[in-house]
Amino acid sequence: MKKIIYILTITVLGFTKISANSKFYTTEYETAVTFPAAYAIGDYIEFLKVNPLDVAASGYYQISISYTRGGVAAAAIHLASISHSNPALWRETGRINNNPYSGLGVNFTIDCNTEYNNPRFRIRAINTLGISADLIVHIKVTSLNINGTFTALNTTGNDLTVSKFLPMTSDWNLYVGNVFSNAGAQIAIKATQNGYVGIGTTIPDEKLTVDGKIHAKEVRVDLLSPMTVPDYVFTTDYKLKTLKEVEEYIKKNNHLPEIPSAKEIEKNGLMLAEMNMSLLKKIEELTLYSIEQNKKIEAQTKEIESLKNLVLRVTKIENELARK
Known part of the structure; x- marks a missing residue:
């Protein structure tokens, strides 16, 4: 009798969570x-x-799925968050464990x-x-904390437009560091809700803000x-300004016309496209x-040849007069 009670208790707790105030919540x-x-597809x-x-x-x-084909089993475990994702879209959940058909890939995924x-x-x-035969897929959903109710659905359709892994938060940070060191992690990427992305900085002020050097093959x-x-x-x-006008401008302003001064660049930064067009x-x-100048040189060269x-x-x- 004690064994039966013990087994029943384990079964109940496997599907419920008891809170501090003795409420019961379904978790599976x-x-x-x-x-x-x-x-x-x-x-x-x-x-x-x-x-x-x-x-x-x-x-x-956590959503586990399993199915068999011709005696060969396949299974996968997915993780989903309904608190941090775009409510306007179906999205593919993350897969943390996968056991596909040998060498043949995966048949199914879970969307939320x-x-x-x-x-x-x-x-x-x-x-x-x-x-070539009906395929039965067994699904087990587990709430990682507490859940109120599960409501069974049976809606079918076809959708080829699902995006993968689309979390939605007010902002997002990626820190990296040496896991074997006591030193703190450093910010690698920061994304904000206005669409700004920072690399090496937590305060991006443009669509892309980089605190450091950029190495690229082409821009x-x-x-x-x-x-x-x-x-x-x-x-x-x-x-076209005369060279005399350019000289006078440089003497007065210490920089070329239509080119920002050193102080202006120090204050406002260098606008790459604008500066390239100015240069x-x-x-x-x-x-x-x-x-x-080349035309003048050519003309002068002709004059010199004529004079020579x-x-x-x-x-x-x-010489002829001297000989007479």
């Missing part, structure tokens, strides 16, 4: 769903609604939707693996209107100065 739910032989069965009714509830669930007051789970096909910058490539410098109506403009203007020829003729005449 089991079911089985059947995918027909002709099921397609994206087919799903919405099988459960959950209700974490207590403020102490974590909102975390955290619509307010209506959080739900479904199982979805992500592979068929040539199955592409899109120009924002009204910023344009300054090829207008080469148009016939462009008024390109100066290069194009410098090219025009060089072309103009004149000197030779005069010298020849002088």
Whole structure:
């Protein structure tokens, strides 16, 4: 008699949690769903609604699935949070353990939707693996803290648009460090609810803020209107400053025209796209100065050649007169 009572007690506690005020909460739910032989990738069965009714509830669930095909078993364990995800989307839950068919991959995954007051789970096909018979999938859901009620569902459909692993929080931090050291971890990535991301900083002030050096093979910058490539410098109506005007400006301001000063850059930083366009403009203007200088040099060279020829003729005449 004592053995029977003991077994019954273990069974009850396996499916309930006793709180300090002696309330009972359901923590586990089991079911089985059947995918027909002709099921397609994206087919799903919405099988459960959950209700974490207590403020102490974590909102975390563990979902185990198992199924067999021709005597070969496959199983997986998924973790889901209905407290920290985008309520507008179905998302694929994280998989922490997986035992697929040998060398053939995984047939099913678990999705969750955290619509307010209506959080739900479904199982979805992500592979068929040539199955020609109905496939029964056993599912066990365990609340990792407390849960109010489980409500069985049986809604089917097909969805090929599910995104993977889409948590939603007000912000997110990733710290890294040496687990064998007493030194504290350092911030690696910070994401905020306004879409700003920081690398090496906890206070990103733009879409991407990096506290450190960046190493890349290529960087592409899109120009924002009204910023344009300054090829207008080469148009016939462009008024190019004279070198004398540029010299006077430099003497007065200690920097090139239309280029920010050192103090301005120290205060406001360097706007890469704007600065590149400004430097390109100066290069194009410098090219025009060089072309103009080259024309003057060519003209001077011709004048020099003419003068040399004149000197030779005069010298020849002088020599002939000297011989007479």
